[in-house]
Amino acid sequence: MKQHLTFLLILLAILCQATPILANFVLIPMDDQQSNHLKAYGIAYKVLKDDAEVEWLLNYRGGSFMTKQTAAVETECRVRGVSFETISDSNAESIRRQLSNPDVNMDVVKLQKAAKIVVYSPVKVGPAEFENTDAVLLVLTYAEIPYELVYDEEILKGDLPKYDWLHLHHEDFTGQFGRNMHRQSVADIKAQEDIAHKYGFQKVSQMKLAVAKGIKEFCAGGGYLFAMCSAAETLDIALAAEGVDIVGSSYDGDGIDPNAQEKLDFTRTFAFGNFNLESDNGYRGFSTFSDINSSAGRGYDQPGGFFELFNFSAKWDVIPAMLTQNHENVIREFFGQTTAFRKGAVKASSLVMGEGKSSHRYIYGESGRGQWTFYGGHDPEGLRGGGGFRNPTDLNLHPHSPGYRLILNNVLFPSARKKKRKT
Template sequence: MKQHLSFLLVLLAVLSQATPNWASSILIPMDDQQSNHLKAYGIAYKILKDDMEVDWLLNYRGGSFMVKQTQAAETECRVRGVSFEVISDAKAASIKQQLADPDLNMNVVTLQKAAKIIVYSPIKVSPAEFENTDAVLLVLTYAEIPYEVIYDEEVLKGDLPKYDWLHLHHEDFTGQYGRNIHRQSLADIKVQEDIARKYGYSKVSQMKLAVAKGIKEFCAGGGYLFAMCSAAETLDIALAAEGVDIVSSAYDGDGVDPDAQEKLDFTKTLAFGNFTLEADNGYRGFSTFSDINSAGARGYDQPSGFFELFNFSAKWDVIPSMLTQNHENIIKEFFGQTTAFRKGAVKPSSLVMGEGKTSDRYIYGEVGRGQWTFYGGHDPEGTRGGGFRNPTDLKLHPHSAGYRLILNNVLFPSARKKKRKT
């Protein structure tokens, strides 16, 4: 009996040496079989943070991830409630061979290093209660992806090159404090005025222009910029209006340049051109910034339709393919101070990745050595109540296709860079 047992142990040892990798990969599906799409991105980021690579399987089961099998990775998936499959080396090789087929619109992109993430937000310096509905802050926290918060002072000090990925949300870079009812509190405004004085600017609008230029320089130097809602619109307005007073006396004590519209320089912007500034309706009165915003004076309307993601070549247009990975290509519309982008205002150099019936919702571009993505609207699952926006509980939306687009951008800088062909 002992000899028989010894023989079995030796046989098992030999077999384990002969086939050491029979189950050496973990597949994290991102189709309808995934129990938590949003937290799956957090698993991918955690693995990158642990100095391991992640294969992003473009257009395979909703843009699945494949990683080396480890007990730690399995445990993370179980703890976070993320679906996974342990597969053999042969199965992993078969999947990659399938994705390499030139007749299939699929590809493998290897993610190599976790990006160092920062979020530009007034919560760094003031209460800014409105920021508790910032979709990126919400989803980074829910997906358990670490980030740091910065604001104007860090940009002015030149700290941006320390990071890889920068997010801008519901911000006003024109120095008009959001031009929306209760958008910013008096405390928020005072903090910006104090920062402007500290750095020698006589107006907040001048300080915000310097910040906008710093953000553009960060992107041109090789950084990744992701902006949503009014930040996308007002960043370009500020850049186009350099040296031109577009801020009324209600905000800074002197009037608007009467020739401001004619003096705008669209060559300085990232995404938009051929836009017209909107007149101001008074301090703390509702007003849009320009006709870049396709929603115009409707402002925070309730969602009423859908927008569609474009289908790119995963082998030739790798970047937009990464940024549009999803288990759904029809996305529920959502609104914000800047809801979507008027088609006539989007520069031809900007790549449209998602559009509604009358507007562009999701666009991408390159400047210098860096890339940017602008996403219209405020919160992909946002609702309103009592006249104000309510914070979204992402536990109720673990499969949000709208939020997946945000997280695609978070992983994007971890990929080997491949320029698009079209």
């Protein structure tokens, strides 16, 4: 009997060693243990797309993700090179209890539905070579997050309400074709002129204003808007200048309203006010649009510093806490036609989430029932100093980019929009 009992104990010990604790959850860490931060967002989006739920663990190990364990999730992580850990029900509940502690700046946000993503881009109607460097197109493709494309015509037709999340990048909504020859080719300009004429506009600037207003209506109706670089600046300029000619003769054949500056209406804008338009250097010049841009007058600036993300309460300021999740809170600055936003031009109603020594870099606000985020600069990992700006960044070389993580935070944010906001 004693020998039989000893045998059973030995057998039980062997089985315990050979049989792992039942894993019911997959934890995708987003701290320094993550092998590919950017592709991890693609896993979270894929889980949502498959009608499963993702828990976003704010301020826990860099803003980690947790979801129910399935063979499919584990396979996707392995195939995409994303680090993950399998944990039990009790371990998952222990993490939730830790995050719910009122004395820690952490929380759990449930993501429930994959946002339908659309990117405003001239590649919809032509080659538009410069658009190959659009940071959002690059990172969505790299993270394997699906998206659709729209351009002026789709917005004029009223297609935006079909989507949840709209991205704008280095576009010019003032109708000045980027204000330099580096931005748009003759073919790009003709494509815009053709759309304008098709819809009865005499000038591209008039069409772009209608597009800008359509974007504003999309946001006010509950859509989420994310804009980078010159798109953020020119969108607000176009809205403020409604009914005022701010386009020089080199672009549309007639002159600027001499009283244009005094006629700007800053109540119509999303984020900016108290700004001055830059003088027109002509289409072959190299000019910025206004002094919204912290490097106005110098074109592609070469910043040499860093900007810092603010620390928000995960329990009380949930939205900015989500939008600033990162494994680093100090990020190297990067240039753009609109590099960053002059502090004096940012409205008090805008929430600053990241700033450098002399400018705001990353801001958020609400418009009607929708939300928007503006992010200064062209490419978080692009070449500094302007050289080679037509070359798209190879994100295989930057899988841990904290600057690109901010973009992907915005991609996931609409999935949590049903959570009550206290901001």
